[in-house]
Amino acid sequence: MCTVKVLSAKWPRIAHPRKIEEMTAHRIREAESADKDQLAAMMVSLWPDGTFEEFRQEAEALIETQMCGTMPGTILVAAGNEGLLAGFIQVGLRSHADGCDVAHAVGFVEGWFVQEDARGRGAGRDLMRAAEKWARAQGCAEMASDALIENEDSQSAHSALGFEMVDRCVHFRKPLKTDGD
Secondary structure, three states, rough: OOOOOEEEOEEEOOOOOOHHHHHHOOOOEEHHHHHHHHHHHHHHHHHOOOHHHHHHHHHHHHHHHHHEEEEEEEEEEEEEEEHHHEEEEEEEEEEOOOOOOOOOOOOEEEEEOOOOHOOOOOOHHHHHHHHEEEEEEEEOEEEOOOOOOOHHHHHHHHHOOOOOOOOOOOOOOOOOOOOOO
């Protein structure tokens, strides 16, 4: 973030200016095998219940197969100068999603993450636009996503990009015993 030092009420002076190109210097592309370690590190930040190795294998499989389970999927990355990734979006198809037309498959954001030092510079927006383009190429007319109820930053980012909230819920599960008990 730029620091502004006011020398007079009329003319602020930027103490540490950044070039505009540096603030938006990222290129959106499909993830490559060489990205799997950086992807795994970001995935651990996004989903702390998983391990680096689990995410590394998951990223590698998705990059190789372009399949997320039984449906098409991909990982798109925001690549900065020097090969460092500023963020990623994992997108796939789902047969349905809450609030969407059940007659058509929908593009679904499985994960969306931007490194903290790259936030507010357009990488997240550009990743989402690329994911939407991917979904349209798959024949989708709608895009869906989800966020944890307490993740207000994610909810705000989704809203800023045109998503509308369709539901808030708590999910439950119960293991079934084999004996019928």
